[in-house]
Amino acid sequence: xxxxxxxxxxxxxxxxxxxxxxxxxxxxxxxxxxxxxxxxxxxxxxxxxxxxxxxxxxxxxxxxxxxxxxxxxxxxxxxxxxxxxxxxxxxxxxxxxxxxxxxxxxxxxxxxxxxxxxxxxxxxxxxxxxxxxxxxxxxxxxxxxxxxxxxxxxxxxxxxxxxxxxxxxxxxxxxxxxxxxxxxxxxxxxxxxxxxxxxxxxxxxxxxxxxxxxxxxx
Amino acid sequence: xxxxxxxxxxxxxxxxxxxxxxxxxxxxxxxxxxxxxxxxxxxxxxxxxxxxxxxxxxxxxxxxxxxxxxxxxxxxxxxxxxxxxxxxxxxxxxxxxxxxxxxxxxxxxxxxxxxxxxxxxxxxxxxxxxxxxxxxxxxxxxxxxxxxxxxxxxxxxxxxxxxxxxxxxxxxxxxxxxxxxxxxxxxxxxxxxxxxxxxxxxxxxxxxxxxxxxxxxxxxxxxxxxxxxxxxxxxxxxxxxxxxxxxxxxxxxxxxxxxxxxxxxxxxxxxxxxxxxxxxxxxxxxxxxxxxxxxxxxxxxxxxxxxxxxxxxxxxxxxxxxxxxxxxxxxxxxxxxxxxxxxxxxxxxxxxxxxxxxxxxxxxxxxxxxxxxxxxxxxxxxxxxxxxxxxxxxxxxxxxxxxxxxxxxxxxxxxxxxxxxxxxxxxxxxxxxxxxxxxxxxxxxxxxxxxxxxxxxxx
Numbered sequence: 001x002x003x004x005x006x007x008x009x010x011x012x013x014x015x016x017x018x019x020x021x022x023x024x025x026x027x028x029x030x031x032x033x034x035x036x037x038x039x040x041x042x043x044x045x046x047x048x049x050x051x052x053x054x055x056x057x058x059x060x061x062x063x064x065x066x067x068x069x070x071x072x073x074x075x076x077x078x079x080x081x082x083x084x085x086x087x088x089x090x091x092x093x094x095x096x097x098x099x100x101x102x103x104x105x106x107x108x109x110x111x112x113x114x115x116x117x118x119x120x121x122x123x124x125x126x127x128x129x130x131x132x133x134x135x136x137x138x139x140x141x142x143x144x145x146x147x148x149x150x151x152x153x154x155x156x157x158x159x160x161x162x163x164x165x166x167x168x169x170x171x172x173x174x175x176x177x178x179x180x181x182x183x184x185x186x187x188x189x190x191x192x193x194x195x196x197x198x199x200x201x202x203x204x205x206x207x208x209x210x211x212x213x214x215x216x217x218x
Numbered sequence: 219x220x221x222x223x224x225x226x227x228x229x230x231x232x233x234x235x236x237x238x239x240x241x242x243x244x245x246x247x248x249x250x251x252x253x254x255x256x257x258x259x260x261x262x263x264x265x266x267x268x269x270x271x272x273x274x275x276x277x278x279x280x281x282x283x284x285x286x287x288x289x290x291x292x293x294x295x296x297x298x299x300x301x302x303x304x305x306x307x308x309x310x311x312x313x314x315x316x317x318x319x320x321x322x323x324x325x326x327x328x329x330x331x332x333x334x335x336x337x338x339x340x341x342x343x344x345x346x347x348x349x350x351x352x353x354x355x356x357x358x359x360x361x362x363x364x365x366x367x368x369x370x371x372x373x374x375x376x377x378x379x380x381x382x383x384x385x386x387x388x389x390x391x392x393x394x395x396x397x398x399x400x401x402x403x404x405x406x407x408x409x410x411x412x413x414x415x416x417x418x419x420x421x422x423x424x425x426x427x428x429x430x431x432x433x434x435x436x437x438x439x440x441x442x443x444x445x446x447x448x449x450x451x452x453x454x455x456x457x458x459x460x461x462x463x464x465x466x467x468x469x470x471x472x473x474x475x476x477x478x479x480x481x482x483x484x485x486x487x488x489x490x491x492x493x494x495x496x497x498x499x500x501x502x503x504x505x506x507x508x509x510x511x512x513x514x515x516x517x518x519x520x521x522x523x524x525x526x527x528x529x530x531x532x533x534x535x536x537x538x539x540x541x542x543x544x545x546x547x548x549x550x551x552x553x554x555x556x557x558x559x560x561x562x563x564x565x566x567x568x569x570x571x572x573x574x575x576x577x578x579x580x581x582x583x584x585x586x587x588x589x590x591x592x593x594x595x596x597x598x599x600x601x602x603x604x605x606x607x608x609x610x611x612x613x614x615x616x617x618x619x620x621x622x623x624x625x626x627x628x629x630x631x632x633x634x635x636x637x638x639x640x641x642x643x644x645x646x647x648x649x650x651x652x653x654x655x656x657x658x659x660x661x662x663x664x665x666x667x668x669x670x671x672x673x674x675x676x677x
Contacts, residue, residue: 001345001346001347006345040285043281045282045285046281046347047281048329048331048348049326050284051287051289174326174327177326194326197326198326198329200326201326201329201390202326202331204390204391205331206331208391209331
């Protein structure tokens, strides 16, 4: 298991989860169907989260797009007095009475900007959406892949990943995953939430080890 | 179908004949992961592996299990090096399967990545498959932290637990998965996916009953590699420092002919010494010498659950036992209160996690104590405001005759009633103590405080 391969694997899992928590599309079902085989090439089964990722991929792949859309809307978009589960970081970490929503969103935006990541013009409200943060992590992993391939070192991409994870994604994704598991009526979202929880908890332990490795190589 | 994969390296002869288990010899099982998936028959719904612990690549083996669709925590792992003769293998497999069947799943935060030993530059550039072990989880609904209990926090050798605002906070990064929190918790609030009391109990019970000969139980640290010894079955635990007298007694009560423990073999325990285990073993000797072995009637799980030692001692029935058996580290104790120094503030009873100390109100404050529930945690002593005056004392040990007396009153203090509404004011000795602290200058205040309840003092 090479470090470049590990970065590719993590990039793939982040991308899969980002698609899984975006509005369902044919691309999600297609990606999920091929994900286990594609990720296996980079050592998926070496990691504890692999069974959850395989299960989530299988559940998504065997669902129709219509089923996924209905389940997604019921979980994340519809509901009297608010959605069953919010996919926005600010809804989990900010107290709206204290005006912290904008604060949390700008903190995410600033972090992404520092790493050279911006959202397309039509999507500014999505800055603290789960899929945005997962996609950002996937992009940083992709930079790490390039760094390993070109210089044999991970550059700053690993420390950027750790920062984004520890300051944002890692702080709220586990509680969101618990909420989704409690509220989901469709097995695809129960499984996606389990995969998200397993992967995020693994990243919490794995990222510091990768950073330590990178520092030792300097 | 249950399949047992056996590392063929060093195996002589055909696969063993096992009741209800389909054995498969696998080349290089200890060093490769791809071989696991290929070797498993399609109809397999339960898996066990027999490997050489000394040389197995556990990360690769776990990866192979996952590739084959099995959660490694639900797979029985038998150490061939710990099995004395091929004839003992069926017992080890049956016991391993019993333990694995007790696995009830692990939350994501209970899967702990073990540290890697690789430190060379080449090692950094290519990592081996990581190894995982089960990690504890505090169940908040059961935890007594809201009553002030912080025993797991004070006992954790890695500083992975902290007490904050009435709850215990767990830091998985610092946790070394020693399991001490599991056996320290007096209320059973620590859930451990791979070393649960149910799993250990079932493994031992199966090992003892499946064997045709007498079986002794040897608890072994997960880091230790211990050569096989005929008649001894090895039970892996996260760390031998987690063991209590209760766990040893429970193994005896399940039918083990003898018990002992072997700490890790890295030149001493990595958690800072084996003193804790040594103390526990000394206490075990004291208990068994004083009162004999427990009768073999422990129900499954019971002996390994929270506060097991004190409950197990209750099963001894030797009337000739000494009056007082002094112990050094064990979770059995007796509390006394000096009525001349105690102010009946009830702090001891409020904090007691097992309710060995209870406070009730009738015509005053009544603090009762049941030695059968005391785990000698010492929280009562720590919170007592009059401890320097000798108000409360804890002795580690037990008196069988005294235990049979059950709950008794340690302190009863009358409570004056409010002259206006009739509600209780405060324990008389507490009022006396406050008066003593205030001195003559406070006599006017005390005249009011002593006669009226807190609600009526402003009237």
